[in-house]
Amino acid sequence: MSADRFLPIHDPELLARGERVLGPEFRAMNERVREVTALTSRLNLLPFDDEAGKATLFAEILGRPLPQRVTIYPPFYTDHGRGLELAERVFINQGCTFLDFAGIRLGEGVMIGPKATFITMGHPVDPVERRQYLTGAPIDVAENVWIGAGATILPGVTIGRDAVIAAGAIVADDVPPSSLVAGPKATVLRSW
Template sequence: MAIAFSVGPHRVVDPGVPASLVRNEQRIRTRTQESRAFAQRVQLVMILTSRLNALPFDDLDGRRTLLTEIFGEPVPDSLSILPPFYCDYGLGASFGEQVFINQGCFFLDYGGITIGDRVLIGPRVTLCTAGHPVELDERYDFITHAPIVIEDDVWIGAAATITPGVTIGRGSVVGAGTVVAKDVPPLSVVTATSVVERKRLRSVGSSSMGTAEGFDYIKRPDGSVVITHRGRVATTLRGQRAAEFLDEVDDDPQGLMARVTGNYKHGNERTAKQHPRNRH
């Protein structure tokens, strides 16, 4: 038997509604003083963004002045936003250092958008923190909102959409055109079809088998593990071998990395000796 779940102190959602659609969600009723204040702020920010997008591209001082008005406080000197830029509220957005936002991005920030350091956001990306209830009988009467958090060193590709309540973990990559409706783990690559967890192997220094410098492994959705060296595929593990590798990474990362490094190094040496140019 299906059981309805609750979101907030006084709300029960139909069991057929995915929980990911209402996670961390808060709401305000339309046609109230709060919603009218929100609407007035939206109108003001629309005017400010239209002025921002009409500025000559080289008017950096004018752009920074308008961004300060839009966001309600001075923005970091290292923040770079290329116009056109669209925002509906402004007061909900905050930025870390060395953030780059490409052309044509949309920030619907009433629910709060927090962007960490060294974040790269591609063109036409939408960060949407606001919406309406999925329940038909409440959809017209409420505005829903939930925060978006983008942690340090994230790269979001062109035309991606981040939905309310999502956190994107540090160092992750969101592929172009991806719609992200649930949290992305740190150091992951998420595309329209999959999430790939990526972890960097620690360097173990010098040893008789070489070092692990430059090695990564990628855990794929099918359970296989791809080991790369400086971006090149060194080997692919499947089935039991992949499971044993993942277990050993947790139990003995240094020993495993030394062996992986040594095997790859020795394999490259054998390949080089077999090349026709190296035969004597």
């Protein structure tokens, strides 16, 4: 399978609307993914108490230093890094994954349980189109949200202030402020 058959979304305005865009940017995206994978591999091998080493690698991964009072427990995974916006007092537990090419914002005081996954990009459902381009939309998590262990947040989701996402939940739709969501989302929608 040839890498140049995949084309990414790049235009932030179209991403915000969840639209697809074909473009020649795949090679640059692919290079960034490889660079960040190497950086996260190094990060995840550091001794837990090597704060200076972790700070240096996080600055390279994110393209800027971590905000003060942000806590991230490795292992930590991301595919881009520069699309991840972290506010003060964010806590990210072990084994979380952030596929952030389309952008992920975590508001102040957000707490994330182990092995939570945030995915901003995907492929079309149509099997002919599936290998031709990517689709995506940003994820926005408001202040003081708690996301439980193993939760999965899908492209384009907005989670309102003070909401709680139960462990293992698959979140495909927006979550209102001050609400609790739980449970799997998977159901057969259509067949071909």
